[in-house]
Amino acid sequence: xxxxxxxxxxxxxxxxxxxxxxxxxxxxxxxxxxxxxxxxxxxxxxxxxxxxxxxxxxxxxxxxxxxxxxxxxxxxxxxxxxxx
Numbered sequence: 001x002x003x004x005x006x007x008x009x010x011x012x013x014x015x016x017x018x019x020x021x022x023x024x025x026x027x028x029x030x031x032x033x034x035x036x037x038x039x040x041x042x043x044x045x046x047x048x049x050x051x052x053x054x055x056x057x058x059x060x061x062x063x064x065x066x067x068x069x070x071x072x073x074x075x076x077x078x079x080x081x082x083x084x
Contacts, residue, residue: 001082008075016066023065026074031058 011019031054038044038051064070 001084003080003082008073010073010075011065011071012073019066020062023062027058027061027065031055 009022011022014022034047034051034054038047041047065072
């Protein structure tokens, strides 16, 4: 028998509040990192451009993430073989 085991977090059964919190936990960390990198290296036009794009679109990304038609799966899938 081979079974598929899932480990990790996903947003499939999360309500609006949980998805909102999950987004803040994951993406606020990314936003902070990109902003800090752009502040340290203002000579890199690419980093500054990405930082500006993220700051301008952060709320739109959050709205899309919270939407019921969207789901995200963080983790991994493992196939397990069992000798019977």
